[in-house]
Amino acid sequence: MATLKIEGGHPISGEITPLPNKNSILKLIPACVIANDIITLRNVPKSTSVRTLLRVFKELGGKVSYLKNNVVKLDPRPINSWRIPDDLASKERASLMFLGPLVARFGKAEIAKSGGCKLGNRPLDTMFQGLSALGIEIEQNDSYKLVTKGLKGNEKIWLMEASVTGTENLIIAATLAKGKTIIYNAACEPHTQDLCKFLNALGAQISGIGSNRLVIEGVEELKGGTDWTVMNDHLDVGGLIAIAAITNGELLIKDAVPEHMTQILNYFSKLNLAVEIRGDDIFVPSNQDLVCKRNVKGNIDKIMDQPWPGFPTDLLPQTLVLALKAKGTIKIFSNMYEEKLMFYRDLQKMHGEIILASPHLAIPFGPTEFRGAKITAPPALRETYSLIMAALAAKGETIIKNADAVFRGYPDVIEKLSNLGAKITMNKK
Numbered sequence: 001m002a003t004l005k006i007e008g009g010h011p012i013s014g015e016i017t018p019l020p021n022k023n024s025i026l027k028l029i030p031a032c033v034i035a036n037d038i039i040t041l042r043n044v045p046k047s048t049s050v051r052t053l054l055r056v057f058k059e060l061g062g063k064v065s066y067l068k069n070n071v072v073k074l075d076p077r078p079i080n081s082w083r084i085p086d087d088l089a090s091k092e093r094a095s096l097m098f099l100g101p102l103v104a105r106f107g108k109a110e111i112a113k114s115g116g117c118k119l120g121n122r123p124l125d126t127m128f129q130g131l132s133a134l135g136i137e138i139e140q141n142d143s144y145k146l147v148t149k150g151l152k153g154n155e156k157i158w159l160m161e162a163s164v165t166g167t168e169n170l171i172i173a174a175t176l177a178k179g180k181t182i183i184y185n186a187a188c189e190p191h192t193q194d195l196c197k198f199l200n201a202l203g204a205q206i207s208g209i210g211s212n213r214l215v216i217e218g219v220e221e222l223k224g225g226t227d228w229t230v231m232n233d234h235l236d237v238g239g240l241i242a243i244a245a246i247t248n249g250e251l252l253i254k255d256a257v258p259e260h261m262t263q264i265l266n267y268f269s270k271l272n273l274a275v276e277i278r279g280d281d282i283f284v285p286s287n288q289d290l291v292c293k294r295n296v297k298g299n300i301d302k303i304m305d306q307p308w309p310g311f312p313t314d315l316l317p318q319t320l321v322l323a324l325k326a327k328g329t330i331k332i333f334s335n336m337y338e339e340k341l342m343f344y345r346d347l348q349k350m351h352g353e354i355i356l357a358s359p360h361l362a363i364p365f366g367p368t369e370f371r372g373a374k375i376t377a378p379p380a381l382r383e384t385y386s387l388i389m390a391a392l393a394a395k396g397e398t399i400i401k402n403a404d405a406v407f408r409g410y411p412d413v414i415e416k417l418s419n420l421g422a423k424i425t426m427n428k429k
Contacts, residue, residue: 037224
C-alpha cells in the first residue's frame, strides 16, 4: 500500500504536457483484438490500469512488444482464448471492453465480475441491451457469458442511457456485424470519438462521430498495420487547471486540446476561474479570485455531471475541492454515481466545511483554509487525486494512506507534481 506525504502551501507552477487519455487507451487495447495484423500505439501511459489491460491481451494469446518513448506494438493474430482471466477482471473494470471484440471474433466471450473504482452501483444493463440487439445471448451466473450464431446489424438501437462502456462495446461488435447498425443516445465523449476514428483507420465505416447518433456499416474484417497516437486527456487538463488555481500557481499546459475543454471551462467560470487559450495550449494565471457565482436569479448555482458534452463526472471530485477554495456556496451534484462524493469526510478532516445533503449532493462553504491531516484514501482514482489536490493547498503536512488507486490513472503523479513545485514523497509497504 502506498502512503503519500505532502507538504502543502507550495504553488504548482511551470509548464507541463497532460497525460495521454486513460479512457481512450483502455478501449483501444481491446479493440485491437479484431484487427488482422500488428497495431502500433503511441503515447501510451504506464498506469496500472493500462498494464492490466495489456496483461489481459497477452493472457488471451496476443503478443505485446514494449518499445521506447511509450510505444507499444500489439499483435492480435495469435489470440486463441475468449475468456478473460478472473484475476485480471477483478482488478480492472475496463476488462469488460474485451467482451465486444471477443464475441465479434469468436462468437463467444466470458468474463467474471469485474473490479475498478468503487463509485456505487455501476449497472451493465445498457451494455447488454445493446449487445443483445445484435443477436448476442447473455447468461449471467458467477460470470457473464456471451454467445452469438452471427452478429446482425440493427438500425433501431436506443440505449437506455448514454453509457460509455456500453456504447463502445456495441461500436466494436457492430463493425463486424452483417448490415447497418444505428445507435441512438450513444455516448460521444472524446475517448469514444477517438475509438471510432481508430476503428475507421482499420477499415470500419462509422459516421456520426461526436454525436449521439452513430451509424455503423458492418465490414468483413478490420486491417492491421496501423500506427495510432493516443490523444491527450481533457480530464487531466481540468485537474491541472484546478490545482494551479487552488495553490496560486501559474501554469502553462501544452497541447491541451482546447476544443475538448469548452464545457469544462464554462463550469469553472461559475467559480470565477479564468484561463487563457493560446493556440493548442492553456495558460492558468496566478492570483485567481475564486468566487461561487450566483445564477441570474440570484440563487445558489450548481455544478452537475452529465454525459458529454456535459460536465464530466470524473472531474466532479476535483471540482468539489476547487469550490471549497472559492468564496461562497455552490451545489455540487453527482447525477451518475451514489458514492462519488463520499470522500467529503476526508475533506472535512482537512477543515473543509461541507454538508452532504444526500449521497448525490454536496454543499461546500468557502473559502477553505485546508489543514494538513492524516487520512485514508478511498479505493477510487479521481477521489484520491482530489485529496492530493487538497493536500497541495493545505497548511502543513498531509499523510494519505492507501493511495494506490491514483496510479490507475496517474502513474507519474509524484514526479510530475514535484517538477511543478510540489513537496511530495511516497512510502510503499
